[in-house]
Amino acid sequence: MREILVIGLGAGDPEYVTVQAVNALNATDVFFVVDKGEEKSGLLALRQEICDRYITGDDYRMVTIPEPPRDRAAEAYTGAVDDWHVRRAELFEAAILEHLPENGRGAFLVWGDPALYDSTLRVIDHILARGAVQFTHRVIPGITSVQALAAQHRLPLNRIGEPVHITTGRRLAAGLPEGLESAVVMLDPNLACAALDDPDLHLYWGAYLGTPDEVLRSGPLLEIVEEVVALKQELRRRHGWIMDTYLVRREQTVSRAGSQG
Missing domain, CATH: 3.30.950.10 (Tetrapyrrole methylase, C-terminal domain)
Known part of the structure; x- marks a missing residue:
């Protein structure tokens, strides 16, 4: 069965990355990275810098997932966020099915810690509830x-x-x-x-x-x-x-x- 790691990378300094996160980075076959557009391209560069610093091999792949638009002006804030999570789940699910083979290990790289004001774990719950792809998942905490x-x-x-x-x-x-x-x-x-x-x-x-x-x-x-x-x-x-x-x-x-x- 596929496995998904949700890796907290810390708040930005590559030295905030924990030993547990370094081990998880080196155990990953495919990294799924959300592209938030040109204005936030620096975030992608920081992720790449962390991978270059800590991953010792070169037998991994990076898969970029486009960020779906989100209605930040909606009066029903919770409903708008839920809708955004569902559309994220559809894109994440498609990327996992296309790029992660059975018995492969994929990872989502999260700024800070996945448990604090980050949507990745909720999106993963949506994917599993949809039932189109099955996987186990683990969470690696990070410095917030x-x-x-x-x-x-x-x-x-x-x-x-x-x-x-x-x-x-x-x-x-x-x-x-x-x-x-x-x-x-x-x-x-x-x-x-x-x-x-x-x-x-x-x-x-x-x-x-x-x-x-x-x-x-x-x-x-x-x-x-x-x-x-x-x-x-x-x-x-x-x-x-x-x-x-x-x-x-x-x-x-x-x-x-x-x-x-």
Whole structure:
């Protein structure tokens, strides 16, 4: 039976790749890579760099799968994402049937960790439910942008006795949930924290974490948020895309002053 590996590659730095992931890379016959277009071609180049660095043989193949369009303006957000997953499943299934022989081992390479804000595992569930192709699958965890952000800013994600809350910009727009003093925010194209009018909030922000283009900023939210909004726009214009993650935390006593860059 075919086997599919879902390999977490980390947040961008090739040295974030774990030993387990290196072993999985070297055990793979066919890599399935989603092509997200010219503006994100740098992501494909980083994947290739990781493969070139860690794969010792040359008897593997790369199969590129086009990214299906997604309606990001739809009012029914969950329905639009589900539809996108179904269309992804159809393309992934066709690629597996065409390019991965019986008893072959294929792999999907995932930024960060497959379990955190990534669709690959849900798409695989869709493929298996369709029944046209059977395979086993394993997940290799990776270092997330959340971990990279905390490391680069030299701070723990949680304070003593407090939970770690990870959310999206869409949800943060309504404010921090009651009883929470901090939140890590992903998938936020517009920097929703700019709407939080709280003088005690601090922002710890990072873009392109783990890559040569990495940019960091930190400081009181109300003092630096306009700079970060403008910086996001400039970076998106310069690179054609942006991936950023940030922590907003209420701090009564300031122990980390100023910006980083």
